[in-house]
Amino acid sequence: MPSGRTHDRITLWSLPLVAALTFGRTQSSNLTLLVSGSFLFGGLMFGPDLDIYSCQYQRWGWFKPIWLPYQKSLRHRSFLSHGPLIGTALRILYLAIWIAVFGVLGLAIAEKIGNLAGNWQDAVLGWGRSISEHYIEILAVYIGLELGAMSHYLSDWGGSAYKRFKKKGLSGLRSPKTIKRRKITTPRRTSSKSIAEGRRKKAEGRRQK
Template identity: 35%
Template sequence: MPSGKTHTKINLIGLPVIIAPLALLHPLHYEAIFVYAAGFLIGTYLLTPDLDTESDCYNNWGLFRFLWYPYQKFIPHRSILSHGLLIGDIIRILYLSIILFPLASFVNKQYGETTLLVWLEEHRDVLFVLILGVITASTFHIVLDKFYKPKRRKKR
């Protein structure tokens, strides 16, 4: 299996390969392309399938990595729940949403001009594109896990 650094490298190479054609085909949609790229980077650095271990991604959460401890305990490593196409992303995004919802609700009550659910509805297109970027990044990760064969050194 590839290392976390290899996953990151491949994703960072792949991002411009995806973004360039989008920018050429849809030159007036730079905001959506930026949101997609942000989601892709979030998926590369913060929401990878390897959150089920003490990986680089887990450590990228810094002081907040404790949020992922229950996830690591209940999600078996490299199972369909973490490394399944789409299902792993849905589980990670729902998990994070459930964890952050109380905080987001509190902040919304204190400072928001509208309810959190109304805000989510108003921004559903942006959230969809952001999540699409996260899903694409983890798809790169999963495909690389399936097909990457490290070169073995020959014994002398």
């Protein structure tokens, strides 16, 4: 598995290619900036290795503790953290919950201190309206985050496959199969002492007859 610095280099080297391909497909500088920035953020701070004490985890600084429940809930390199699409979606949902918690606390404190009359229903409707109006931009951010994560777990898979190839050749590239072995029961051996005892009992039975 590549080191954290190697992952960072892959992200930085891939950034110009991602920006060029995005601009070529969209012809939009705004979408290109969103995809490129999200790709950089996803590769350096929002990647699959947030499930362990990694470089990505350490870059969150004072906000590192919010990822501790995430780390304790998931096994490293599990499908929920390193899986395509679902890994990024789960991290976005997890971070969104924390942002909502901090946002609610901040609004509640501001309402108490500043005597602000907050309308929670209008705030929720405003968020929903913004999401519906800017869904293309939100999709661009998600694509950038997923590409950043993809550069990470593809390099992990490529590094592991290369090591298996060096060790076992082409056979090492195949996924290992679990072979179920049949349980073979060996016949129970009879000792010579028990055989002699059996013969003696038979002889005594014949004499009694």
